[in-house]
Amino acid sequence: MAKVLALLVVLLFCWAESKNLVFQPSFIFAAGPRITTFLLGNITDVSLNVRPVFPSNVTGTVDPPSCVTEETQWIVTKELFGLNALRVHLHLNKSLHLCGENETDCCPKPLCVLESLQVSACVGNTVQASLLIQAQIYAHLISTNPGSDRGTVIPNQVYEPLGSCPCDLTSGACDIRCCCDKDCSTEELKLFQAHCHKGPFGGEPPPAPDYHCSAQSEDSPDWFPFLCVVSPLENNPYLGLFYHGDTIKPKPRPSFQMPILSAPVFNIYRQGNPIFTLDDQLFTIPQMAIGHCVYNAPVAFLENFSFKCVNLLRSCPTTFPLQTFPSDLSMKVNNGQGGDVTVEVRDETVEDLKDFLSNAVVRSDQVEECESVTLALDYTFYWKGNQITEIVLTRSVGTFTFKGRVALTTRYSAEFLTGEDTSESDLKNPAASGMRGYQVGRPVIAGIESTQTNAFSVQRTSINLWKPVHDGLCLTAKKQPLLFAENSTSGCHLLVSLQNLTQCDLLRDTVASLQADLITATYVGNTGNPNSESEADWVKIRFLNSSNSSGDANGSCSGIPAHIHIHFWSYETRMTEGNGQRNIHDIKVWSTLSTWTLDCGGGDVSPCADPTEAQLFPITSSVTFIDIPAHRGPPKTRFQINFTEYDCDRNDVCWPQMFFPLTKYYTGEPHSQSLAKGLILVFFFLAASVLGTPWRQLRQAWNGSFL
Template sequence: MAPAQNFVAGNIGSPSCVAEETQWVLTSEQVEKTAVRVQLRLTKSLRLCGKNETNPDCCPKPLCVLETLQVSACVNGTPQSSLLIQAKINALLVPTNAGYDNKTIIPNQVYQPLGSCPCDLTFRACDVRCCCDKDCSPEELKLFVSSCLHGPFGGQVSPAPDYQCTVQASENTPDWFPFLCVNSPLENNPYLGLFYEGDTIASKPGPSFQRPVLSAPVPVNAYVQGSPILTINDQYFTIPQVSCVQCGGLVCENVTLALDYKFSWKANDITNVTLTRTVGTITLDRNVVLTTSYSAVFLNGETMNEPNSGNPGYQVGKPVIAGKLLDTGLIKRTSINLWKPVSDGLCYTAEKKQILFGENSTSGCLLPVSQQNLTQCKFLRETVGSFQAALVTGTYVSKSGNPDPLTMTGWLNISFLTLNSSPVMEVTTDSCYGIPSHQHIHVWSLIKGIVQGEPQREIHALQVSYSLSTWAVECGGGDVSPCVDPMKTQLFPITSSVTFSDIPTNIGQLKTRYQINFTEYDCNRNDVCWPELVFPITKYYTGEPYSQSLAKGLILVFFFITASILGTPWRQIRQAWSSAAL
């Protein structure tokens, strides 16, 4: 058990763990494993007392609180450390008149500024930091006299220009200054010429958050752009706006998170309407408000006219095309996705991203799990399994980048490695085994040909497998709250990955026995290549015609032999031969 910790606020003195009666309320909150947020809150109101008012809850003077407190941190009733806090709080000044019952007379802006005090924005009320506001009392001015607004918005031009006669104490004053300075009030500033006479423009009605009143639907024979979509009962086909669902307790099952409509049209007719409904189970430890999103997309043409990923082979960086067989015999395109965490990184708010051909990737999200969730391992496995299964909704994968949805020859079955369905015996109540926390997608591809010099890659097989792990609440690091509080959650990762592998189609020409045994003569495997010594007289030399290079090479050989015969080495050899003969 961890030692009992508490915080006590009191007057200045020796640190004490005995709570004293003050006008402050002290609260503490554990924000991290080694951090605690301590907050002091004043129990009295900051309203300034009226005349002859004896209510102790208000402030008798503008300086409402001027007090020094001592906050002590205690463990098992023994002070460990203390902190001095000086509180200086002024009373809240609330104008007695709201200032909106009368109109403010604005002078002609052509001849004088918008006002001698532009920061005076509230009628018959003191504006904070506006020292030229005539509505501010001396007591109110004392609160912000050291931080008044400067410049034209505060009523004056700051700093004053050098040519003003009032600027006599400025540094580096020129010698002509006392005779040629300008004597003009600061209110007469260049900003005066920036105001012009304008005109009023009638306001237009803005958008309303109320439900619009729709006229009675009129049946149409053909749709045109902007026409309302009608149902079979000649009623408007409407899509709900973003709605909120109040969800309380611990688990919200089968909650609709999103509805995505896809309208396919051709000429003046709607050919197909597809609705994708995203459903999830939300598990939280407090009341939350869930937002359901709706969207509508219009596609020109039949449902099969969707962007391809190659022609015909897959292009690197294009999405892998999956599909599922409909009752009509048509294969409807779907996608194979990975996790795409956003904002807080939780799986409940995570989005999905399509896997791209030839690009290996790994991503994941976080799932909050409490000790109480670990007592329902079967439900936890099903929840994680449903999250992972939502990534791969199709049962087929297209071989090429432009599949035909009417024939099955261009599609392959996606291989799913089933998990071990045998029941797992749970030996403890604080851990769960066999959680499918990682989903791996393996794609094998090969080159089926070359079109205009570009290799055409096709998918040969696609396999989806899972890795099982054990989840248990950890209470290390001094934080024992997850083990003490059954509703305290910890974050566990759910990951997904994809790997692409190329199947070799050509292993190359087999090497000869000479290339294997006599590697010292291989120019591709050695720094010194002996066959290149006679390169100019070989057929690989293309700098000049072969006949000329051969003739020049033979001439060089002749000169070399002549030099050897007539030179010093040959003469020494003859002398040695003659002496040996004698």
């Protein structure tokens, strides 16, 4: 797809200034039933005609292009591709399989289509461009027996002897390089007779191994007969794989000993996994991908999205997704637990179309009216655990009129909400993560402590980051919620003049007020679904003060809180249904102070000369998530760190393990019991040494020396 787009960009660049029409390419040799080309230039009021042409027997040339439509076996469709390009598709309206008995729509011979086509682009009755196509298409040769049924069935060696040709893998066909295959003819064997499979896999007896006495040759050393192995040649590494034995018929078993088939296993949904329909097809919704709208993009579990697609219309749409029907949208979806859930379609009519249409004409009599056009498809998935409990689709339709062409903007979205009920309270709180741990990409839940009651109570809110739009100024910038486990940096610009730099206190307060609007909360939920009245479910935000040691100078201000840092510490608590649950342990917020001075370099001295001339200064915010590692046992001692040669985890030889069961490395039984048994063994060894023959001889020699 990327190569096609790149080629089209080059072609559009070459013909952007041209008012004439041209096909690219202008000649196509087709070997398949589908043909695609591009028509470039002024495509207004262009019609396409296809007709078969026949080269002259005298000159070899074809008839000149014509706007007369003739009946062919090709179907032509066109698709608008930009402002000055059409993508033209030709599809063969004929089956490509060979004819059987009493069949008509088929190919009577292998060369099914052999013809020349001429595609003409006409404006009125005048030919503007033409395309010549040479089609040479062969029929699809489909075997009556599927390939999976043509494999040679190798019986169980316990019941049936294995054949003498193991390389015969295909039944009824010649296997290449298998010289023992009886399906190969003499002519086929001549093609690969010098490259047959060697050894028993090619049907030959296994060669004698080098260590066998029968393998002695003139180059064998003199000591070979003393060290060679004498054994029958049947004793080879392939013994048991290829042999001839008696046929043993299996005995019938009673039915109660038959294995019980287990219930079908369904892949449960996890975050990021695709959603499937009941017939194991991907559940798709139109989405934006690489700058283009894809109408069959899969939907991932627990991944929200919202996209807008712009469609240039010259006539009323008749295909998906601009024309939809509730019966097509109300499909059955696999709920992730072996069951299904049906998409509930709710229609709403849009009266005000100003957010969807542009350049629409409604005042002329010669206008085209489009009824029940699908303007938006908004899916809401309700889930619990790893299961989808309900799917609600809100289909927005509208009727509009236009003249010429119009730009129609459509919206497609998917939102995952937790809980079994579909009350309005759930719809107003889509930020809840839905389980004890946070989900990646969901907004961090924050709150402001309520002072109306004596008991602890938190009113939910969100922590925001800058989302600049249009000119990027802080006065017009919007805010976006902070998402869990996603590090990001954003900001906006503030216009500051020389007059503002003479009022540093006011400037610092203004910047601090802008940064304070991002974080109005005082608490953050440590879980993905905290209780508003439980203080244990909330973590207090730590705001750190930043000191300013430098003073203000003429024409500059110091101590400006231009950057705000937000650090989260999170940790993994437990596993729920195969997913790790992460909680927030701590949050710290502080500012980095900057000094703002007007830049008058480069010859532009107007900001420093004119007190009202302003420059742009950045105000930024960043968020960082830090993972707290899980506890991995007691820390290593200084001896284990310095003397790594005694570390059993980093060496193949571990000296302390050689003294088990006296050491703690023996884990077969409690250390106290193994130590006691080890000491008893030492005692018996010492007693045997004292009372044994060596000690008695020493005692006799000692006594004899004194005598």
